[in-house]
Amino acid sequence: MIEQKPTEPSVKQGTLFDKAELERLTVNKAEWEATAVQKSIERVPERKNLMTTSSVPVQRLYTPLDNQNLDYTRDLGFPGTYPYTRGVQPTMYRAKPWTMRMFAGFGTAEDTNRRFKYLLQQGQTGLSTAFDMATLYGYDTDHPKAAGEFGKCGVAISSLADMEILFADLPLDKITTSMTINSPAPVLWAMYIANAEKQGFPMASLGGTLQNDILKEYIAQKEFLFPPEPSLRLVVDTIEFGTRFMPKWNTISISGYHIREAGATAVQELAFTLADGLAYVDAALERGLKIDEFAPRLSFFFDVHNDFFEEIAKFRAARRLWARLMKERYGAKDPRSMMLRCHAQTAGVSLTAQQPENNIVRTAIQALAAVLGGTQSLHTNSLDEALALPTEKAALIALRTQQIIAHESGVANVVDPLGGSYFLEELTDQTERAALAYIEQIDSLGGVLACIQNGFFQREIAESAYRYQQEIDAKKRVIVGVNEYVMDEEVPVPTLYVDYEGQKVHLERLNRIRRERDQGAVREALDRLRCAAEGTENTMPFILDAVKAYATLGEIMDVFRTVFGEYMEPAVF
Structure with missing residues (x-):
């Protein structure tokens, strides 16, 4: 000091x-x-x-x-020191820019592997994987419920064979990989680990992030499968496994992004995300882990919406509030346990189908806010994402947006350059106070699981979303090209088309794997997994064994469906 x-x-x-x-x-x-x-x-x-x-x-x-x-000293401090308001690293982007991690995934594993390599050639510095709807819900591509969804919102992964192609010829020991997957997260992670080991990369050498945030699924995104309690158990299994065997991996990315996309305010996004984080901490402590064993590898994921200063204040308030909670509530001693490290993504919900080229400007402003807010990695949305998955050209423009900010704007030359702004510091304080009040309210209502069951989160978000839309409809809020500066003519934008020939290739591979694998080994691995799920053992080693035997995603998830049952959300009014 x-x-x-x-x-x-x-x-x-x-x-x-x-x-x-x-x-x-x-x-x-x-x-x-x-x-x-x-x-x-x-x-x-x-x-x-x-x-x-x-x-x-x-x-x-x-x-x-x-x-x-x-x-x-109390409220700001110096970058890289408690309470980390001004950044989690002393020199921030003066040492190196944030990780440029463009979200990619569509069609077959071959399609997405080519997109990965293209983006890396263009200067991307980390991988980020989107999965299709069947994969997100834990079904193989030939399941009846997967009909019509192949490769449309991400890449289709049904077995280890697909994962082997998805990450073929990529230096997995030198780049970090993010995977946006939740209910089936342990299975996809196991496939990634098994593939890496087959390629000669030990699991301890792997770096990356698993989204794996099931609580926000009940709150906002709704891609849950099992009841909250067993789902939370699976998350803790991954946290425990990563703590023991994968010191470079972030086993969870506690995600405000989807909460914000559902209609939450900046304060609600921050408060509900940190509340989820506290629930994971409590569950890991109950498992027997010590706070400084696992907290350094917790990571976060935030939305970056249109309001430039509000978003910067949100990032700064998030770091300060998390640091105080870790230190004061849990007695963390390791400074890394108090550091809120985050990925950010520009706001998909802010993109418009009308005049889609305006989305380039929106994304640039949002990306600049994320950088000035001190994010550790960033995905910039493409101009066509209100219409379809991004084309190669649109994704390149989005990547170039980050590169221009990093290398031409000058904002990366100074740590927290807006720190000390009268407006920003007051907005940071105001955001922190309001978020803490929400967290205390959640605690008083019985915690995150209770608030999921009683509909508290859903009602709060619905009310905010309704108010925001009312403001747009009444023109209290101008959305360029939507309720003002409207043009009659459509702006033609090329969109990505998912070729169904790819589905044929994918299904042929899936059927070949089912024919050629050791069926006895698969049955034995699934039986051991079922016993582990019915008991209290960590399921990750058993999932890894099943994956290595080429059990499919659907087969493994069906074991959990049998043991845990499927969740039906209660009606919320």
Whole structure:
């Protein structure tokens, strides 16, 4: 800690501003409002309904009066030190830029492997994998419920054979891989591990992130399979396994992104995400893990919406609040346990089918906010994603957006360059206070699982989404090209077409694997997995054995369906 010199007049009682100076500023501000502001308003009235994207009113001007209780050491600190408000690394992007991790996945494993290689050739620095709907729900591609969904929202993976092709000829020990998968996350992770080991990469050398956040599925995205309790058990199985055997892997990415996409405000996104994080911490502690064993590998995933300053404040408030919770609630000692490390993605829900080229501008602004907010990795959405999966050209524009920010804008040259802004610091404080109030309310209602069952999260998000849409419909909020500056003519945009010849190739491979594998080994592996699921053992070693025997995704998930049952969400009014 660097102590302030006693001769510096700006510091008094731990705050940044002198009390007498603040009193003078109060008088001066009142005079300014009564004269200059009043004359300006009489000449040109101010616009009404000025607010953030989350409908939080904003003041005309922010001054030291809004930061008069700010204590630099307590509330900001230096980058890389508690409470990490200004960043989790001392030098941030001066050392190296954030990981540029473009979300990719469509069609067959071959299709997506080619897209991975193309993006890496264009300067992408990490892989991010999207899976199709059948895979997300734990079905093989030939299951009746998978009909019509092949490769449309991501790549189709039915067995280890697909995973071998998906990551063929990629340096898995040198790049990190993110996988957006939740209910079937342990199985897809096991396939990734098994493939890497077959290629000569030991599991301990692998780095990456498994989304694996099942709680937010019940809250927002709805791609759950089993009841919350056994689902949470599977998440803890992966956390425990990763803690023991894969020190470079983030076994969970606690995801606010989907909560925000469902209609939550920035504060709700932050509060509900951190509440989920606390639930995972509690479950891991109950398993017998120690806080400083697993907390350093917890990671987060946030949305970046349109309101530039609100999003930057959200990232800063998230780091500070998480650090305080880890230290004060759980007694964490390892500084890494207190660091909130995150991936960010620009807001898919903000993209418009109308005038889709405007989405390039939206994405650029959102990406800049994520960088100024201090993200560790970033995906930028493509201009055509309101219409279809991104084409190669659209994905390249989105990647170039990040590269221009990194290398041409100058914002990566200084750590937390907006720190100290009167507006940003007040908005950071306001966001943290509001998020903490939500977390305390969730605790008082019995915790995250209770709030899932009683519909608290769903109601809060639905009300926010409804209010936001009302504001758009009433033109209190302008969406360019949607409710203002509308054009009659359509802007033609090429879209990606998923070739159903690919489905034929995929199904032929799936059927060949079923014919040629050792059927006895598959039955034995699935039986052992069933016994483990019925008991209390960690299921990951048994999933790995089943995957290596080429049991399919659907077969493994059917074991869990049999043991755990399927979940039906209660009606929420």
